[in-house]
Amino acid sequence: xxxxxxxxxxxxxxxxxxxxxxxxxxxxxxxxxxxxxxxxxxxxxxxxxxxxxxxxxxxxxxxxxxxxxxxxxxxxxxxxxxxxxxxxxxxxxxxxxxxxxxxxxxxxxxxxxxxxxxxxxxxxxxxxxxxxxxxxxxxxxxxxxxxxxxxxxxxxxxxxxxxxxxxxxxxxxxxxxxxxxxxxxxxxxxxxxxxxxxxxxxxxxxxxxxxxxxxxxxxxxxxxxxxxxxxxxxxxxxxxxxxxxxxxxxxxxxxxxxxxxxxxxxxxxxxxxx
Amino acid sequence: xxxxxxxxxxxxxxxxxxxxxxxxxxxxxxxxxxxxxxxxxxxxxxxxxxxxxxxxxxxxxxxxxxxxxxxxxxxxxxxxxxxxxxxxxxxxxxxxxxxxxxxxxxxxxxxxxxxxxxxxxxxxxxxxxxxxxxxxxxxxxxxxxxxxxxxxxxxxxxxxxxxxxxxxxxxxxxxxxxxxxxxxxxxxxxxxxxxxxxxxxxxxxxxxxxxxxxxxxxxxxxxxxxxxxxxxxxxxxxxxxxxxxxxxxxxxxxxxxxxxxxxxxxxxxxxxxx
Numbered sequence: 284x285x286x287x288x289x290x291x292x293x294x295x296x297x298x299x300x301x302x303x304x305x306x307x308x309x310x311x312x313x314x315x316x317x318x319x320x321x322x323x324x325x326x327x328x329x330x331x332x333x334x335x336x337x338x339x340x341x342x343x344x345x346x347x348x349x350x351x352x353x354x355x356x357x358x359x360x361x362x363x364x365x366x367x368x369x370x371x372x373x374x375x376x377x378x379x380x381x382x383x384x385x386x387x388x389x390x391x392x393x394x395x396x397x398x399x400x401x402x403x404x405x406x407x408x409x410x411x412x413x414x415x416x417x418x419x420x421x422x423x424x425x426x427x428x429x430x431x432x433x434x435x436x437x438x439x440x441x442x443x444x445x446x447x448x449x450x451x452x453x454x455x456x457x458x459x460x461x462x463x464x465x466x467x468x469x470x471x472x473x474x475x476x477x478x479x480x481x482x483x484x485x486x487x488x489x490x491x492x493x494x495x496x497x498x499x500x501x502x503x504x505x506x507x508x509x510x511x512x513x514x515x516x517x518x519x520x521x522x523x524x525x526x527x528x529x530x531x532x533x534x535x536x537x538x539x540x541x542x543x544x545x546x547x548x549x550x551x552x553x554x555x556x557x
Numbered sequence: 558x559x560x561x562x563x564x565x566x567x568x569x570x571x572x573x574x575x576x577x578x579x580x581x582x583x584x585x586x587x588x589x590x591x592x593x594x595x596x597x598x599x600x601x602x603x604x605x606x607x608x609x610x611x612x613x614x615x616x617x618x619x620x621x622x623x624x625x626x627x628x629x630x631x632x633x634x635x636x637x638x639x640x641x642x643x644x645x646x647x648x649x650x651x652x653x654x655x656x657x658x659x660x661x662x663x664x665x666x667x668x669x670x671x672x673x674x675x676x677x678x679x680x681x682x683x684x685x686x687x688x689x690x691x692x693x694x695x696x697x698x699x700x701x702x703x704x705x706x707x708x709x710x711x712x713x714x715x716x717x718x719x720x721x722x723x724x725x726x727x728x729x730x731x732x733x734x735x736x737x738x739x740x741x742x743x744x745x746x747x748x749x750x751x752x753x754x755x756x757x758x759x760x761x762x763x764x765x766x767x768x769x770x771x772x773x774x775x776x777x778x779x780x781x782x783x784x785x786x787x788x789x790x791x792x793x794x795x796x797x798x799x800x801x802x803x804x805x806x807x808x809x810x811x812x813x814x815x816x817x818x819x820x821x822x823x824x825x826x827x828x829x830x831x
Contacts (some may be wrong), residue, residue, distance in 0.1 A: 300798035300801075302798075302801060302823070304822060304823050305821070305822040305826035305829075306819075306820075306821055306822075307702045307801060307817045307818075307819065307820045307821070307822060307829065307831065308818060309819075310702055310703065310818070310831045311831065312826070312831050317800055317821065319795065319796055319797060319798050320795060320797050320798065320800035321797070321798045321799075322775055322776055322797035322798050322800065323798075323799065336777060338777065338799070339776065346662075369637075370600040426582055428581045429584065446628050448795055449794060449795040449814065450794065450796070451775050456826030460720070467799055469773070469775060488616060499724050499743070501596055501612065501743060502596055503612065504614060520724065521592055521593065521594060521722055521723040521724030523593060523594050523595070523596035523724060523725070523743055524573075524574035524593050524594065524595045524596050524597075525575075525595075525596035525597065525612070526596065527574075527576060527593055533717045540723065543580060544581075544583045544584070545580075545581065545582045545583075545592065546581045547578050547579070547580055547581070548578060548579040548580075548581060548586075549576070549579075549593070551579050552579035552586065555579075555581065555584050557581065557585065
């Protein structure tokens with residue numbers, strides 16, 4: 284059945300499970316009820332052909348499926364999609380494209396990737412994205428460090444699921460003023476794929492927007508953002524060396540350790556005014 | 558060239574990169590030198606056939622390659638390995654097995670998986686590991702909550718790279734008394750694969766040991782641990798619902814949020830005495 288994409292901000296109970304645990308404190312054991320973050324498989328098919336199984340937070344799965352297929356270069360825009368069938372009982376989403384191209388050589392048939400996985404950003408993709416010779420860097424999207432501070436403050440306030448379970452990563456799309464889309468997922472890459480899947484489905488342009496992250500900025504996260512035209516990435520955590528190097532090549536502003544009024548800018552600091 | 562596995566605890570400079578960044582504090586910009594955690598590709602080949610490209614912390618790559626191949630069921634023990642060639646210039650490790658079985662159907666040829674990725678724990682593997690009917694649960698390995706507390710304290714003290722860069726996950730193998738093996742990696746799964754790769758290479762049995770983790774316990778991490786015979790996993794972070802469910806099936810004690818004298822026990826609390 285084809286279901287509507289849900290509000291990504293309003294979380295339901297399916298993101299958590301309640302269970303009995305044993306709490307130990309200073310040597311005393313006590314049985315209590317607690318919540319843990321839900322993890323469930325999502326099988327993604329493209330034109331009935333199995334592409335991958337992801338382990339994810341079982342919410343907004345359509346956004347994840349579409350974002351994943353977009354990140355992998357298997358769909359380019361909303362027009363490519365004919366319909367999306369989501370079989371909730373089987374945890375299975377089938378995306379049908381207008382052009383019925385099959386992708387048997389690129390993906391194995393029965394692969395489960397994981398909550399924390401970027402899932403197949405190939406080096407060929409990375410190289411395609413390296414426009415070292417004729418990169419025209421657009422520095423028009425700028426914001427002030429106090430705008431970054433306000434956005435990070437809003438971002439932290441939204442992390443209800445993290446406060447409940449301590450087990451998720453958050454990602455958001457924002458403009459200078461406010462957060463537009465927000466997702467939490469057990470997978471750092473899933474949260475980002477959900478953002479770009481939502482953007483594709485709702486035809487939201489990313490080019491004048493920021494990507495906000497709770498987790499680390501590794502080269503694969505950077506690759507996903509670059510593909511969507513994001514020019515500023517702000518994270519509460521650290522970037523890796525390869526992410527910084529690729530951001531410098533791709534003209535992306537990387538901001539890490541954005542906490543309170545402090546932040547580190549790793550590339551293209553001109554976009555952050557003070 | 559075939560290189561010796563390095564000391565996993567003593568880190569060298571190759572785990573970090575120094576670079577110039579722009580530090581912003583309360584609206585003031587300043588150029589400073591800072592360190593970021595290094596990220597580099599590692600191409601793993603089995604009998605000259607490319608299995609996968611991982612993005613990882615460029616240290617102890619032999620442990621990672623062997624641990625990954627073990628986690629994927631492509632090698633079972635040290636005897637399977639004929640030799641390991643590590644070409645550092647190409648970031649490429651070739652593991653040669655005594656039996657020259659090829660695995661073309663299971664893995665794609667040019668796949669880059671990522672720092673945060675468990676890389677192919679298939680459901681068939683998960684199902685193979687579900688011994689719901691005839692599981693004989695060994696409850697002989699026990700430890701007290703104060704022993705857990707001491708181990709977590711030692712674990713936290715070791716995280717030099719995290720304190721330097723804020724960008725890594727740690728994993729350790731320990732007995733009741735102390736930490737035996739310790740790795741930090743930008744990838745949560747890489748750190749765990751390095752542990753079990755080291756165990757395989759040094760023929761260390763895991764059955765009476767604990768796995769300590771800084772990061773979340775998701776179902777794929779649990780699957781890796783289960784494969785090595787670990788019966789107790791202790792993390793500073795949260796588990797997911799699927800990890801708890803599978804731990805209950807597999808007879809594994811899951812401890813989360815182990816901080817100071819507090820911890821939550823999600824399965825088989827009998828192994829933790831007070």
